Amino acid sequence: MQRVIQQRKFPAILLLLFLISSCRVTLVPEYNAKLETQITDAAKATDRLYIDLLGEELSARNYDKFQARYNDLEAEINSIELINQGRLKNDDFLAIIKNLKDAFREAKDYHKEHKMLSNGEIKAYQATLAGYWKPLYVAERSLK
Numbered sequence: 626m627q628r629v630i631q632q633r634k635f636p637a638i639l640l641l642l643f644l645i646s647s648c649r650v651t652l653v654p655e656y657n658a659k660l661e662t663q664i665t666d667a668a669k670a671t672d673r674l675y676i677d678l679l680g681e682e683l684s685a686r687n688y689d690k691f692q693a694r695y696n697d698l699e700a701e702i703n704s705i706e707l708i709n710q711g712r713l714k715n716d717d718f719l720a721i722i723k724n725l726k727d728a729f730r731e732a733k734d735y736h737k738e739h740k741m742l743s744n745g746e747i748k749a750y751q752a753t754l755a756g757y758w759k760p761l762y763v764a765e766r767s768l769k
Contacts, residue, residue, distance in 0.1 A: 667698065667701040670697070671751075679744060688739075702722070725758065
């Protein structure tokens with residue numbers, strides 16, 4: 626009787642080891658070091674935009690003077706979104722990017738409409754956008 630039980634254990638253990646080692650369920654996209662760098666560079670450029678705005682006199686904070694930088698940042702966000710659209714299992718990242726795009730577009734449109742930004746508005750948009758970049762960065766880093 627003991628011999629029969631031992632003979633049955635061996636194939637069961639082999640089957641279990643095979644299943645554990647051969648199956649890999651991936652519920653998140655693969656880590657991308659280039660994308661992480663792109664995210665940090667774009668977040669830094671966003672922060673730099675608002676730091677530079679704060680450094681200007683109120684009369685020099687005209688939207689037209691900073692329009693090219695807003696456009697560059699928007700293009701960078703679109704590039705990050707495009708890369709993420711090509712990744713599998715990436716719905717959470719796309720939701721984060723959509724929120725970031727919406728917030729950035731709101732900040733850009735507000736500056737365009739009002740022409741000048743006060744110190745309080747600049748600090749508020751700087752903090753808000755940093756708050757939208759952070760989850761995207763943390764999500765990418767967590768894939769490492």
